[in-house]
Amino acid sequence: MNPYLDLFLTFARIGVCTFGGGYAMLPLLQREIVENRGWTTEDELMDYYAIGQCTPGVIAVNTSTFVGYKTHGVPGAVCATAGMVAPSLIIIVIIAACIQQFAHLAVVQHAFSGIRIAVCALVLQSVLKMARKGVVDLPTTLILLITFAAVAFFEVSPVVMVLLAGAAGIAIGFFRRRRT
Amino acid sequence: MIYLQLIWEFFKTGLFSVGGGLATLPFLKAISLKYPWFTPNDLLDMIAVSESTPGPIGINTATYAGFHAAGLGGSVIATCSLVFPSVVIIILISRALTRFRDSALVRDAFYGLRPASAGLIFGAMLEVFAASLFHTELWKGVGSLLALLNFPAIAFFLALSLCIWKFPRLHPILFIFAGAIGGILFQF
Numbered sequence: 001m002n003p004y005l006d007l008f009l010t011f012a013r014i015g016v017c018t019f020g021g022g023y024a025m026l027p028l029l030q031r032e033i034v035e036n037r038g039w040t041t042e043d044e045l046m047d048y049y050a051i052g053q054c055t056p057g058v059i060a061v062n063t064s065t066f067v068g069y070k071t072h073g074v075p076g077a078v079c080a081t082a083g084m085v086a087p088s089l090i091i092i093v094i095i096a097a098c099i100q101q102f103a104h105l106a107v108v109q110h111a112f113s114g115i116r117i118a119v120c121a122l123v124l125q126s127v128l129k130m131a132r133k134g135v136v137d138l139p140t141t142l143i144l145l146i147t148f149a150a151v152a153f154f155e156v157s158p159v160v161m162v163l164l165a166g167a168a169g170i171a172i173g174f175f176r177r178r179r180t
Numbered sequence: 181m182i183y184l185q186l187i188w189e190f191f192k193t194g195l196f197s198v199g200g201g202l203a204t205l206p207f208l209k210a211i212s213l214k215y216p217w218f219t220p221n222d223l224l225d226m227i228a229v230s231e232s233t234p235g236p237i238g239i240n241t242a243t244y245a246g247f248h249a250a251g252l253g254g255s256v257i258a259t260c261s262l263v264f265p266s267v268v269i270i271i272l273i274s275r276a277l278t279r280f281r282d283s284a285l286v287r288d289a290f291y292g293l294r295p296a297s298a299g300l301i302f303g304a305m306l307e308v309f310a311a312s313l314f315h316t317e318l319w320k321g322v323g324s325l326l327a328l329l330n331f332p333a334i335a336f337f338l339a340l341s342l343c344i345w346k347f348p349r350l351h352p353i354l355f356i357f358a359g360a361i362g363g364i365l366f367q368f
Contacts, residue, residue: 016234019351025236051281054290055273057266058238059200065270074271081267085259088235092243093255095229107364114363116224116312117333118355121340123227124309125348126202127302134294144295151206151303155213158206158300162196162293169292170285177284 003072004079010037011064011083018060025060029067039071060084139172182250183257185215190242190261197238199297202227204238204262206304208245217249220308228359231352238262312368313337333368 014032018025026049033039040048045067052062061081068080102108135141143165150156193207205223212220223241226248230240239259246258273280280286314328340355362368 015236018236019232019234019353047277047281051273051277052270053200054198054286055266055269056196056198057194057263057269058197058204058236060236061239061263061266062270065267066274069271069274077267077271081263084236085239085263088233088239089243089255089259091233091235092229092240093247093252095233096244096247096255099225099229110367111360111363112225112228113312113368114336114361114366115228115356115359116221117337117362117368118340118359119224119227119231120305120309120312121337121344122231122352122355123202123205123301123305124341125344127298127305130199130298130301131295134296134298140291140295143292144299147296147299148303151209151300152306158210158304159192159196161296161300162198165292165296166289167292169290170288173284173288173291 004075007068007072007076007079008083008086011068011080012086014064015060015084015087025063029063033067039067044070139168143168183253186246186249186254186257187261189215190246190258191265193242194262195265198293201237202301203297204241206300208241209304209308211245215249218245221311222248223305224308224312228356232356330368332366336362336366336368 010032014025014028017028029045029049030042034042034045045063048063048066049059052059052066055062061084064080064084065077069077072079099108131144135144147161147165150161151158189207189211193204193211197203197207205227208223208226209220212218212223218226226241226244227237229244230237233240239262242258242262243255246255248254249258313330313333315330340358343358344350344355
């Protein structure tokens with residue numbers, strides 16, 4: 001098969017089978033990319049996945065770009081990423097159009113009034129998990145509180161806060177190393 | 181014109197959202213305040229659909245937001261603009277993979293970015309949370325503070341939170357489905 005089509009279809013398959021985002025994808029990637037295809041080694045995949053979390057953007061996309069680039073250069077990166085994105089695009093457009101069609105029905109509105117509460121609970125739970133991982137000492141506690149307040153009460157752009165938080169991390173690291 | 185705005189806004193989202201999954205939310209919230217494309221409350225519906233359909237959550241919400249803004253064309257443009265900076269950055273990093281991974285600079289930056297992404301998401305969603313759990317439309321009324329609380333909604337929220345906390349391995353779809361059933365029964 002054409003290698004680019006192969007990349008596209010393999011990542012499209014992984015995209016379709018992943019429910020619930022990046023973290024659910026790892027076992028599937030291991031099976032398809034490492035065991036079935038041999039495109040990367042287990043270690044390489046873990047590296048890509050770890051670095052995919054330390055670079056901007058969606059983790060699943062970052063990982064697929066890595067694998068595509070490693071196997072077939074820039075065109076490979078584009079094909080793998082396109083494959084990862086295509087199923088989402090098709091499925092979401094269909095669902096969004098359907099919801100628009102039925103949004104006026106009372107039963108749909110009632111269902112969403114409950115769904116929104118469930119989403120609040122789910123998002124809160126993920127935020128708590130992220131906070132437990134990120135808050136390790138006093139400076140990180142302050143960073144969390146300041147970014148929270150800036151966005152919640154002063155409508156500061158998240159872009160500004162991301163830049164400031166990254167700079168703060170680098171500055172703190174710099175001073176700590178100089179002290180020791 | 182709307183396409184150019186979509187390209188710019190989602191390019192920024194792709195470039196600055198760090199931390200995966202829900203990291204795009206603060207940026208989508210900012211977009212909802214700046215443009216008439218969707219409201220902050222629509223974000224909750226987008227998350228619900230994104231968590232219950234296949235594919236990465238960040239991509240799903242961007243596609244949905246783009247669709248709200250400008251239909252099919254909007255969703256394609258939003259998604260491509262979101263992905264573009266990632267692809268470029270990853271290709272650049274691939275050439276110096278181990279140097280990037282072992283870099284003290286990257287590690288330090290993430291020491292600051294990890295707590296920030298939690299703070300950003302919670303800060304962006306606070307208003308939306310309040311709208312679902314309190315009768316915020318009564319805020320200006322004279323009624324007592326107690327009248328603000330939407331008691332059934334808060335009770336339902338606490339019950340679901342307890343279940344999510346107790347059974348972290350259960351899939352989010354189950355809770356979203358439970359939310360739909362609860363919503364139809366109790367009409368929050």
